[in-house]
Amino acid sequence: MAESAPPRKRSPATWAVVTILLAIAIGGTFWVPIYARATPFWGDFPFFYWYQLLWVPVTAVLCMTCYLLLRRKPGTGGREAK
Amino acid sequence: MSHVNTVSFIIVLVMFALVTGIGFAAARWRPAQDRMHLNEWGLGGRGFGTFISWFLLGGDLYTAYTFIAVPALVYATGAAGFFTLSYSIMVFPIVFIFASRLWSIARAHNYITPADFIRGRYGSRGMALAVACTGILATMPYIALQLIGIEAVLIVLGVTNTTVALIIAFAVLAGYTYLAGLRAPALIAFVKDTIVYVTVIVAVIYIPMRIGGWGHIFGSAATHLKVINPLTGKPHGSLIVTPAGEWAFATLALGSALALFMYPHVITGVLATKRRDVIRRNLAALPAYTAVLGIIALFGYMALATPAVNAGVKAHANNTQLSVPLLFEHWFPSWFAGIGFSAIIIGALVPAAIMSIAAANLFSRNIYTEFFRPGASAAEQTRAAQWASLVMKLGALLFAIELSKTFSINLQLLGGVWILQTFPAIVVGLYTRWFHRWALLIGWAAGMAYGTIEAWRTPGNGQHHFGSSTAPVLGHIVYIGFVAFLINVVVTVVLTLIFNAIHLPAGTDETQQAQFTADPEEAPVTVPVGAGVESP
Numbered sequence: 001m002a003e004s005a006p007p008r009k010r011s012p013a014t015w016a017v018v019t020i021l022l023a024i025a026i027g028g029t030f031w032v033p034i035y036a037r038a039t040p041f042w043g044d045f046p047f048f049y050w051y052q053l054l055w056v057p058v059t060a061v062l063c064m065t066c067y068l069l070l071r072r073k074p075g076t077g078g079r080e081a082k
Numbered sequence: 083m084s085h086v087n088t089v090s091f092i093i094v095l096v097m098f099a100l101v102t103g104i105g106f107a108a109a110r111w112r113p114a115q116d117r118m119h120l121n122e123w124g125l126g127g128r129g130f131g132t133f134i135s136w137f138l139l140g141g142d143l144y145t146a147y148t149f150i151a152v153p154a155l156v157y158a159t160g161a162a163g164f165f166t167l168s169y170s171i172m173v174f175p176i177v178f179i180f181a182s183r184l185w186s187i188a189r190a191h192n193y194i195t196p197a198d199f200i201r202g203r204y205g206s207r208g209m210a211l212a213v214a215c216t217g218i219l220a221t222m223p224y225i226a227l228q229l230i231g232i233e234a235v236l237i238v239l240g241v242t243n244t245t246v247a248l249i250i251a252f253a254v255l256a257g258y259t260y261l262a263g264l265r266a267p268a269l270i271a272f273v274k275d276t277i278v279y280v281t282v283i284v285a286v287i288y289i290p291m292r293i294g295g296w297g298h299i300f301g302s303a304a305t306h307l308k309v310i311n312p313l314t315g316k317p318h319g320s321l322i323v324t325p326a327g328e329w330a331f332a333t334l335a336l337g338s339a340l341a342l343f344m345y346p347h348v349i350t351g352v353l354a355t356k357r358r359d360v361i362r363r364n365l366a367a368l369p370a371y372t373a374v375l376g377i378i379a380l381f382g383y384m385a386l387a388t389p390a391v392n393a394g395v396k397a398h399a400n401n402t403q404l405s406v407p408l409l410f411e412h413w414f415p416s417w418f419a420g421i422g423f424s425a426i427i428i429g430a431l432v433p434a435a436i437m438s439i440a441a442a443n444l445f446s447r448n449i450y451t452e453f454f455r456p457g458a459s460a461a462e463q464t465r466a467a468q469w470a471s472l473v474m475k476l477g478a479l480l481f482a483i484e485l486s487k488t489f490s491i492n493l494q495l496l497g498g499v500w501i502l503q504t505f506p507a508i509v510v511g512l513y514t515r516w517f518h519r520w521a522l523l524i525g526w527a528a529g530m531a532y533g534t535i536e537a538w539r540t541p542g543n544g545q546h547h548f549g550s551s552t553a554p555v556l557g558h559i560v561y562i563g564f565v566a567f568l569i570n571v572v573v574t575v576v577l578t579l580i581f582n583a584i585h586l587p588a589g590t591d592e593t594q595q596a597q598f599t600a601d602p603e604e605a606p607v608t609v610p611v612g613a614g615v616e617s618p
Contacts, residue, residue, distance in 0.1 A: 022175045022176075022178060022179060025171075025172075025174075025175035026172050026175045026176060028171070029167075029168040029171050029172060029335065030168070030172060030332055030335065030336055031332070032168075032323060032328040032331050032332045033325075033328060036161075036322055036323040036324075036325070036328060036331075037322060038321070038322050043296065044295060044296035044297035044299075044300060045296060045300075046300065046321060046322060048161060048164070048321075048322045048323065049164075049380075052164065052167050052168060052171065052376065053167075053373070053376050055171050056171060056369050056372045056373045056376060057369070057373075059171050059172075059174060059175060059369050059372075060174075060366055060367070060369035060370070062175065063174055063175060063178055063362075063365050063366040063369070064366035064367075066178060066362070066366075067178075067362040067363055067365070067366050070362065071359065071362075
């Protein structure tokens with residue numbers, strides 16, 4: 001997913017990290033055989049349920065990380081202040 | 083049911099009156115210089131920041147589908163219904179990839195609808211018309227589904243003449259949508275989400291305590307799901323997805339996630355934001371709603387574990403849509419059940435308003451102005467959209483009242499199959515112009531045809547046609563929309579190669595590379611020709 005605006009282009013490393021994080025976020029619940037089972041239980045919750053519910057905050061954190069990596073700081077010419 | 087639950091009913095009436103007041107007052111909220119411009123009526127002035135957008139998108143994405151249809155599916159089939167949770171987990175990372183590009187190009191060229199973008203990008207009126215019609219077609223049954231959600235609550239409340247109640251509710255909704263445009267649902271979304279969150283949090287703590295704990299809920303659900311369905315000779319469902327159901331689960335989740343942000347009302351929510359940054363920040367914050375969806379899906383099991391709900395569903399001709407309203411009625415005191423019912427009703431009204439606005443924008447911009455009144459002024463476009471929003475609601479009302487309920491819900495499934503066919507043109511178009519416009523149009527037609535015919539041929543739920551959104555393909559049960567999407571992509575790629583080889587004219591592209599990442603501060607008022615765009 002190459003953004004082709006040269007002046008504000010993030011480094012390829014940043015894009016690689018963002019791509020990997022988003023792929024993890026999407027793949028986590030796409031691959032059903034990982035979690036289509038009852039054990040281990042968490043309290044009374046079968047694995048199938050708590051695994052999916054756990055991915056809700058995990059996805060939020062992954063997306064937030066990507067947002068921070070790609071954020072444009074006003075006044076810094078679009079470069080991230082490091 | 084003959085008697086109306088007076089306390090619950092009064093609470094619902096009070097909440098409805100409150101929301102109506104807010105809806106009409108919204109016309110004067112953040113007043114615009116030029117009210118009769120489609121940017122104002124149809125996109126709320128394109129000025130919503132992170133906070134309002136979060137509520138607006140939440141109000142947009144989480145509808146009667148979430149509050150009624152998802153728990154009904156879980157109630158009827160068990161784990162298979164949880165694809166909706168997987169789908170709403172996946173949707174935000176997927177949208178994270180392309181939504182900000184769509185926002186930027188729409189801001190640079192003053193695009194109000196997805197079809198505007200297709201017309202500008204591919205120089206193709208035909209493809210733009212296809213996208214506009216698909217959007218309107220897919221939205222109509224979605225609005226009807228909102229009405230069915232409201233109706234489910236009215237039935238449990240004991241309202242005998244639900245048709246009259248629905249007509250009144252929709253007439254009022256039509257009134258303030260006509261007047262205030264997108265500002266009305268944006269403002270009402272605050273009320274909606276407050277009572278939704280309160281209801282859901284109270285329910286998830288209080289009901290399991292009363293029933294006897296989560297262990298009992300899962301155990302009781304498992305027992306009920308094991309019962310053999312006399313129609314199919316198989317169990318109703320299972321507590322864990324079976325290996326045979328994994329393909330359907332995964333393709334339904336991924337297909338629905340790809341489709342969601344193609345719906346015109348969701349794109350409207352994205353384009354109404356003020357800055358490019360707002361979208362990505364929101365996509366990181368929106369999973370809070372996904373947690374709510376997960377809890378609401380579990381309501382389906384709570385309902386299975388409540389004998390009174392099972393009896394109530396049976397008494398109403400096995401209408402599983404009633405499971406959540408019945409659950410509230412049984413466990414909550416009347417006044418709090420009233421709050422819960424209001425949450426479902428307002429949770430259906432907000433998206434219904436946004437959907438009718440989005441479909442009206444499509445009609446005004448891409449059908450009325452494009453084909454019948456080229457050069458229509460901004461005010462005339464807005465008037466056309468206002469009237470179209472009324473017609474959309476009337477159409478949905480007829481859908482919900484005249485057609486059988488199962489049929490409306492099947493059409494909603496079909497809506498998902500259809501809207502997914504606009505994905506290649508819109509999303510791939512945000513990155514590359516490689517696809518040929520005629521290849522896209524034929525690919526779209528192939529996907530639409532396959533999806534519609536396959537859905538028509540699929541029996542289920544005691545019906546001969548439109549019985550299910552999944553069908554066997556190559557030995558696996560998969561989502562029809564997903565297969566249609568793959569066919570669409572393959573046809574588009576093959577034909578693009580052919581059309582490029584024979585040098586079929588590709589049409590003009592009015593977009594520029596830099597505009598896809600631009601972040602212009604001011605909303606465009608008139609169509610700029612690459613001007614007014616900050617260098618990125």
